[in-house]
Structures are given as C-alpha cells and as structure tokens.
Amino acid sequence: MNYNLPLDRNFVGSEAKIEDLKCHPPHPIETEHLEKFSGQILSSEKAQRMAEFFSLLGDSNRLRILSVLARQELCVCDLAATLDMSESAVSHQLRTLRVMRLVSYEKKGRKVFYRLQDHHVLKLYQSVAEHLDETD
Template sequence: MSKTTTIVREGESCDVTCINPGKVRSLARSLPKASTVERISGIFQIMGDSSRLKILHCLSQGDVCVCDLSAVLGMNVSAVSHQLRLLRALNLVKPKREGRIVYYSLSNQHVGELMKMGLEHEREN
C-alpha cells in the first residue's frame, strides 16, 4: 500500500488541498508531450462537427464514393468534398480513385474504434 502524504494549503478556492506527491509525480510522468496533446486535440476538434461525424460513421461501414455520401447526407458534392479534405488532412480518411469515381475509407481501425466508442458511450447515457 502506498504511503499518502497530506499537505494542507490555504488557497483562494479551497480551505484545504490534499496532495499525494507520489501520485502527482506518476501522473506528471505519464502525460504525453505537448505536441502529441495538440495533435490529438486537433483530431477531436475536426471530429466535433456533426457532418464530419456522419461521414466517419458512413465510412466505418466500408468504402463509399463522394456522390453516395452526398446523397446519404443531403449535402452537395462540393460540401462533402470539403469535409473530406479536412478529415484527410489529419489522416482520418483516405481516398482511392477507380476511374472517374473516388472512394473514401477510414485511414485505419483506430478511427472506427473512436466512432464505435463514441456511439457506445452515448447509448449508455
């Protein structure tokens, strides 16, 4: 069992602050680099748009062409293409051209897992 040291401080918002120095050190060491946190934050910002989430959901079902995404979402092709460019810039989706048609898919299984976890979290609440 770890030893807990309690440090009492008077502050502006709390009368008493309890700090476990061992836990604080452990948590501080476990923090990702600032650049990593910034990149992850950017991914969540991009995913924070309802149109882009719908696109990612559709792509989690398999490859879909831009025209079909447009029809499913009720958006024009240029608007869907714009959203796909943003998703592509963060490596969340990837294109594949077959003749005159461009199909998009999720870049990797992590993107699909993020979508799946988000849906599961929402269903539990």
C-alpha cells in the same frame, strides 16, 4: 450548446485539509506539490495534438461520413446525396479526413472513392456511442 446551469452557491462546505493547498501567498506549498507531478501533466504540445484528433470526431457531418464509409467505400457524389450535403462541403471535409489519414481514396474514372483508413477511430466511435447510450 447552451451551458447555463448556475453553480450551487449554497453548497455546505465540509471540513478539509486546506493547509495542503493555498493559493496565496503565491503558492509556496502547493508549488512543491505541483512539481511532484508536473512531469506527468499533459504537455501543451501533446495536448494540442490530442485535441486535434478529438476535434476531427467533433463534427457531426464528419462522424456521419465516417459512419457511412465504415460500411462501404463510396464516391463523393454518393456521399453527398446520402448525407444531404453539398458535394463541395463533403469534399472539404474529406480533405480534412484525408490529411489526418482517417480515410484513403482511389480514383476510378472521374469518380473518387473514399474508404476508411484508420480503423482505430471505429473503436473510439463505438466506445462513445455506448457511453452515450448508457447515460441517456
């Protein structure tokens, strides 16, 4: 991703109630403001857990794995062949998805079949897919 859009520095400033928020001297006024809703700011701990969840879906190969498993359960080697990934890479990603309880598995002979476990992600997936369709 390349984010190289310059900020528009010729922005026409509008009249504002700057007295509401002043950074200096060290935030006497807005500190009160911030305290008012500080109890509603996402805690670092919860932010971390949410970020981990979103990050799970933040990899194209993991998304493709999930999209295939949404259709049918598959063994590792079929997943690898279907997605054109190495079996080792697929296995590593499946472990991540396994640990985070997004997929479950069942061993059959020397193969291991994986399937979706968390159907909640499908709704997120669909929601974002539609969103991207809209804004394109």
